[in-house]
Amino acid sequence: MALGALLFTMSSCGNDWLNLEPSTSMSTDKTIQELSDVKFTLNGVYHVMQNAYAYSGRLVYYGDATGDDMQAVSATKRTGNYYLFNFTKDNSPTTFWSYPYGLIATCNLALDKIDNINTTATDLRDAYKGEALALRGMFLFDLTRFYGYPYKKDNGASLGVPIVTKVLDKEAKPDRNTVAECYKQVISDLTEAARLMNNKEGLSYKKGHISRWAVLTLLSRVYLYHGDDALALAAAEEAIEGAEADSYALWTNELYPLAWADNVSPTKRGEVLFEIINITDDSPGKESLGYLHNGSGYSDIVLTGSFYKLLTADKNDVRNRLISISGKRGYINKYQPQEGENIKDANIFLVRLSETYLNAAEAAVKTGDNGKAVKYLDAIVKRANPAKTVEGTTVTLDQVMTERRKELVGEGHRMFDALRDGGFVHREKVTVSAISKVKHLTMNEKYMNFNWDMYKCVLPIPKAERDANPNIKQNPQYDVE
Numbered sequence: 001m002a003l004g005a006l007l008f009t010m011s012s013c014g015n016d017w018l019n020l021e022p023s024t025s026m027s028t029d030k031t032i033q034e035l036s037d038v039k040f041t042l043n044g045v046y047h048v049m050q051n052a053y054a055y056s057g058r059l060v061y062y063g064d065a066t067g068d069d070m071q072a073v074s075a076t077k078r079t080g081n082y083y084l085f086n087f088t089k090d091n092s093p094t095t096f097w098s099y100p101y102g103l104i105a106t107c108n109l110a111l112d113k114i115d116n117i118n119t120t121a122t123d124l125r126d127a128y129k130g131e132a133l134a135l136r137g138m139f140l141f142d143l144t145r146f147y148g149y150p151y152k153k154d155n156g157a158s159l160g161v162p163i164v165t166k167v168l169d170k171e172a173k174p175d176r177n178t179v180a181e182c183y184k185q186v187i188s189d190l191t192e193a194a195r196l197m198n199n200k201e202g203l204s205y206k207k208g209h210i211s212r213w214a215v216l217t218l219l220s221r222v223y224l225y226h227g228d229d230a231l232a233l234a235a236a237e238e239a240i241e242g243a244e245a246d247s248y249a250l251w252t253n254e255l256y257p258l259a260w261a262d263n264v265s266p267t268k269r270g271e272v273l274f275e276i277i278n279i280t281d282d283s284p285g286k287e288s289l290g291y292l293h294n295g296s297g298y299s300d301i302v303l304t305g306s307f308y309k310l311l312t313a314d315k316n317d318v319r320n321r322l323i324s325i326s327g328k329r330g331y332i333n334k335y336q337p338q339e340g341e342n343i344k345d346a347n348i349f350l351v352r353l354s355e356t357y358l359n360a361a362e363a364a365v366k367t368g369d370n371g372k373a374v375k376y377l378d379a380i381v382k383r384a385n386p387a388k389t390v391e392g393t394t395v396t397l398d399q400v401m402t403e404r405r406k407e408l409v410g411e412g413h414r415m416f417d418a419l420r421d422g423g424f425v426h427r428e429k430v431t432v433s434a435i436s437k438v439k440h441l442t443m444n445e446k447y448m449n450f451n452w453d454m455y456k457c458v459l460p461i462p463k464a465e466r467d468a469n470p471n472i473k474q475n476p477q478y479d480v481e
Contacts, residue, residue: 032113035121038128041110045103045135046208046276052287053095054103055276056348059142060289060412061301062096066457067414068425069307069405073329075441077300078292085447085456089478094462096146100139104164107136112167123201130196134215136165137189140182141222146459147475148179150420151226153452156180159473173469183226190219194235203246205266207277213243214274214351220359225420233363233372239356240376243273250353253383257321260349261336271353283345290335290346293410295326297343303330303409305430305438311406312434316385319406328437332410354380354407362400370394380407419452 032038049055064070065079072083081087110132119125140163148160160182162174177185196202197212205211216239223232248269251259255270264272278284291297303311303323308330312320324331335346357376364372373395380403381388390399404417418425427440427448446454455477466472 032110033117035114035117035119035124035128038110038114038117038125038132041106042128042131042135042209045106045132047282048099048103048106050276050278050282050284051099052284054099055350056278056284056288057292058093058095059099060348060350061292062146063412063415064410065301066425067418068427069304069409069414070301070332071304071427071438071440073299073302078287078298079301080441083301084441084443087456087460089460089474090463092460092462094464096459097143097462097465100143101164104136104139105167107132107139108164108167111136111165121201123199126196126199127202127204130193130202130212130215131210133189133196134193134210134218137186137193137222138210138218140189141186141218144179144182144186145225145416147461148182149458150416150422150452151179151183152421154179156183159475162472173471175471176473183222186222187219187226190215190222194219205269207264207266208275210274210351211243213239213246213248213353213356216242217273217351217353217356217359220356220363224359224362225416229363229366233360233367233369236356236360236363236376237372239273240353240360243353243356248273248353250357250379250383253318253386256318256383260322260334261338263338264347272349272351273353273356274349274351276348276350278341278345278347280341280345285344288335288344288346289348290337290343293331293333293335294343295324295329295331299327299329299331302438303332303435304427304440305432305435306426306428307405307409308432308435308438309430310402311409314385314388316387317406318384325434328435330435330438334410349411352411358400358404358407361395362397362404365395365397365400373400377403415457419457422451424449424451 032041052058061079062082065072065082072079074080075084111129114125114129117125143161149158156179158179159176160179161176163177163182163185164174165185194212194215197215202212216235220232220236220239223235248271250271259270262268262270264270264275278288286298292300311317322333324333335348337343337346357379361373361376364376374390374393377395377400378390381390401417405414415425429440431439440448450457455475458475460478461472461474466474
């Protein structure tokens with residue numbers, strides 16, 4: 001773990017954001033010689049993902065703060081600048097760029113050496129290689145979402161981010177690839193990862209590591225963004241069938257409100273396909289999602305009046321029990337501490353089987369397979385309220401996306417889901433007595449209702465990165481704002 005963390009630190013410091021140099025006492029050729037070295041390097045990746053500026057915080061809450069189901073409590077809160085779209089070419093935070101690229105660099109170090117390791121444990125080698133590819137694909141996908149416009153806006157013709165698939169020296173100054181090229185690489189990494197992890201080692205339970213079923217769920221998500229609906233359905237169905245045969249299962253209605261605090265284990269997997277493990281001795285601290293979402297913590301991000309009204313329209317929806325009211329504000333209580341820990345140490349469930357079902361339902365609607373749309377959406381609808389069902393109906397895309405909002409709120413999806421098919425973020429001014437202190441902050445009207453044509457729906461390339469690499473072009477309109 002220390003080796004991996006060290007590699008990340010060295011790969012992300014200073015202006016040479018892609019410069020991967022191991023410690024001065026160890027040459028690159030000698031850093032990774034055995035499979036145990038690959039394991040340590042992967043552990044380093046997972047360790048860095050814990051950071052509050054990575055997947056225990058900022059890289060997740062961005063998609064909620066920029067959407068319409070959650071909002072910052074005030075302009076001075078950590079989520080305030082994202083909610084208000086205050087970022088510019090000069091003040092854009094560097095961490096959205098530096099953390100994923102540092103993580104990609106560490107994955108590339110493992111991938112650069114793993115095929116040359118002489119071992120008889122070929123299944124283990126393939127499993128590790130699959131993990132590294134899957135994580136690299138996930139990081140590139142997120143970078144593409146942060147900095148590149150949705151694929152369907154122009155079939156990926158606009159600029160995405162540089163694709164980095166090998167260890168680069170400090171002189172490398174790559175150009176940005178197109179969004180289409182980025183998606184091609186992401187899909188390649190995830191499909192190859194799923195293939196490599198389809199063996200005993202790759203299918204074995206490893207707490208805190210990405211599972212093959214999470215890889216397939218991510219692949220189905222990427223396919224939906226890319227418009228490959230039949231492939232999305234196939235990937236999601238393979239993930240559902242495989243995960244459920246492997247002792248994963250949707251939480252029941254009774255377990256749902258409590259399961260978020262579960263300490264997931266081989267005998268209690270539930271629906272958590274990939275999680276970030278945080279413990280008291282190794283915690284992201286007060287900048288973590290648990291503390292930001294808590295009324296007794298930093299009280300940073302809350303439910304909007306419009307979303308609160310949407311969810312509570314059905315008083316018997318079990319997901320209402322995840323709403324915590326404090327000081328006339330509604331908080332989403334998904335980041336609960338595990339037994340013996342506190343709110344700052346809450347584990348982060350990054351990929352859940354619920355999303356897999358919703359991906360399958362969405363893809364089925366889009367491919368005209370109503371039978372499968374009913375099957376997969378009904379599992380989520382009936383779990384939320386056993387008195388409800390979509391059986392005997394024709395499921396619409398609006399139904400699926402509304403259910404997706406209710407199920408995945410607070411998990412980093414909303415703005416991306418709203419825009420990826422050409423839809424809108426609607427920030428409605430809805431006042432609800434139970435959360436009467438929640439009102440949209442004063443902002444430019446163009447940020448209240450927008451689609452993918454609003455240029456700030458993507459982040460500007462950080463100034464430090466453009467200064468270090470003159471080949472990196474800025475996103476449109478940021479240069480003239």
